[in-house]
Amino acid sequence: MKQTRKSRAEIRQAILDAAISEFAREGLEGTSTQTLAKAAGITKAQLHYYISSKEELYEDTLLHIVELWKGLxxxxxxxxxxxxxxxxxxxxxxxxxxxxxxxxxxxxxxxxxxxxxxxxxxxxxxxxxxxxxxxxxxxxxxxxxxxxxxxxxxxxxxxxxxxxxxxxxxxxxxxxxxxxxxxxxxxxxxxxxxxxxxxxxxxxxxxxxxx
Amino acid sequence: MKQTRKSRAEIRQAILDAAISEFAREGLEGTSTQTLAKAAGITKAQLHYYISSKEELYEDTLLHIVELWKGLxxxxxxxxxxxxxxxxxxxxxxxxxxxxxxxxxxxxxxxxxxxxxxxxxxxxxxxxxxxxxxxxxxxxxxxxxxxxxxxxxxxxxxxxxxxxxxxxxxxxxxxxxxxxxxxxxxxxxxxxxxxxxxxxxxxxxxxxxxx
DNA sequence: AAATGGTTTGACCTATTGGTATGAAATATG
DNA sequence: CATATTTCATACCAATAGGTCAAACCATTT
The missing domain is CATH 1.10.357.10 (Tetracycline Repressor, domain 2)
Incomplete structure (x- = not known):
């Protein structure tokens, strides 16, 4: 049986979930990329393959939430x-x-x-x-x-x-x-x-x- | 006239004020002792002469606020x-x-x-x-x-x-x-x-x- | 099977972190 | 004035920060 890799979508979702819960608890400055990566179940280098910077992830995460709320x-x-x-x-x-x-x-x-x-x-x-x-x-x-x-x-x-x-x-x-x-x-x-x-x-x- | 040093009380107050505003903005993990010291108008080493750790300052600051509120x-x-x-x-x-x-x-x-x-x-x-x-x-x-x-x-x-x-x-x-x-x-x-x-x-x- | 492309990794970079050591400076005490 | 004590600043420490890189990996197409 092939142990297939997780898809991009799955990983992106894991990163988003991790970002929401970690940023919510300790804020932008208080959350390390290390912590973020671990929470998403990936390595720090891998995280940086998907995001370009912590600040950008923070902003994207916030906008994601606000966009969702607009509909609710x-x-x-x-x-x-x-x-x-x-x-x-x-x-x-x-x-x-x-x-x-x-x-x-x-x-x-x-x-x-x-x-x-x-x-x-x-x-x-x-x-x-x-x-x-x-x-x-x-x-x-x-x-x-x-x-x-x-x-x-x-x-x-x-x-x-x-x-x-x-x-x-x-x-x-x-x-x-x-x-x-x-x-x-x-x-x-x-x-x-x-x-x-x-x-x-x-x-x-x-x-x-x-x- | 003698340019006297600031008193312990003044410095302690400055540290408390700095702690309230800095911790309020970026949280415990998000605030560096460097930032705290600058906001209080002292050096980092001097800050550590008055406090024993960032965590302790955070706790003291919170308790100070709660104590005040109890009376209000x-x-x-x-x-x-x-x-x-x-x-x-x-x-x-x-x-x-x-x-x-x-x-x-x-x-x-x-x-x-x-x-x-x-x-x-x-x-x-x-x-x-x-x-x-x-x-x-x-x-x-x-x-x-x-x-x-x-x-x-x-x-x-x-x-x-x-x-x-x-x-x-x-x-x-x-x-x-x-x-x-x-x-x-x-x-x-x-x-x-x-x-x-x-x-x-x-x-x-x-x-x-x-x- | 070889080549291809996106994906993952560990080692590594420099800057900053919280905190300390030590001696100089200022003050208080004799 | 001399000594003792408190206060302060420079230099420093190991650890961690955010981020990069080239090499390795792996699924697919040919």
């Missing part, structure tokens, strides 16, 4: 019921934070150091935020929700949902979740949703009998 | 009006996040990497949270506020207030605050306070004409 996190262009729209958004965001905390942490880390890399890609972010602000302002104008500051409303949702990724260790401790279990998204989604729906003067959606 | 951030033991109590807490927390974002960021960074250093000091944190939970449960029992999950309620306040330190760069961008100005705490406090008071079924305090 915004209000739908065709906004329906505000309560449902907001509740869905929160549920998606919390699930992602709990399921892929490293990606959330890496993003947070980059912003916390002043976003030297992401800054130049913030035009796209701005667009998404403005779009959502438009939706929110429409709801307010039609009397469907109480007046809110559209941008801060979005930032605060972001803040709370991200929190369960960034402060996972603390949340685990305070909520009593064992180290080998993921946080239970149910109660978190319930509490966060109620927080923001009440802010809008809306009732929480009774219950979700599906998925 | 908790509900008063003698809780008065819930609305006032919560509003005051939020105002204090937001002001601190905007005024000393580096300390907030350093703390966040440590928790994000799993709190390997802070973990052993979390008993004290637990106590504070439990105390506040008691207060909140008291309010609920007496029908003064709507039922909330006491721990998550606190975590969410923490999440939102911290956000304006950790995501300062992004908040600046989205709110249009120039680089040379601090964030304006007024509107932030107003929006955040309304968010959490409404969650409790309370009205925002009309205005602050007295103390």
């Amino acid at each position: 996190f915004f209000f739908s262009a065709d906004p329906g019921d505000p309560a449902r729209e907001i509740a869905d958004y929160i549920a998606r965001k919390v699930h992602h934070a709990i399921e892929f905390p490293d990606a959330s942490r890496l993003f947070a880390r980059e912003v916390a150091r002043g976003a030297p890399v992401l800054r130049q890609h913030w035009a796209g972010l701005q667009d998404n935020v403005n779009l959502a602000s438009g939706v929110i302002e429409g709801w307010i104008a039609q009397g469907q929700i109480q007046p809110v500051h559209p941008v801060m409303f979005q930032m605060n949702i972001w803040a709370v949902t991200q929190h369960y990724a960034e402060y996972e260790a603390q949340a685990r401790f305070l909520l009593g979740t064992p180290d080998d279990e993921k946080l239970d998204p149910g109660p978190i989604i319930a509490e966060v949703t109620e927080l923001f729906l009440r802010r809008c003067g809306l009732q929480p959606i009774p219950d979700e009998a599906s998925s | 951030f908790f509900f008063s033991a003698d809780p008065g009006d819930p609305a006032r109590e919560i509003a005051d807490y939020i105002a204090r927390k937001v002001h601190h996040a905007i005024e000393f974002p580096d300390a907030s960021r350093l703390f966040a960074r440590e928790v994000a990497r799993g709190a390997p250093v802070l973990r052993q000091h979390w008993a004290g944190l637990q106590d504070n949270v439990n105390l506040a939970s008691g207060v909140i449960e008291g309010w609920i029992a007496q029908g003064q506020i709507q039922p909330v999950h006491p721990v998550m309620f606190q975590m969410n306040i923490w999440a939102v207030t911290q956000h304006y330190a950790e995501y300062e760069a992004q908040a600046r961008f989205l709110l249009g605050t120039p680089d040379d100005e601090k964030l304006d705490p007024g509107p932030i406090i107003a929006e955040v306070t309304e968010l959490f008071l409404r969650r409790c079924g309370l009205q925002p305090i009309p205005d602050e004409a007295s103390s």
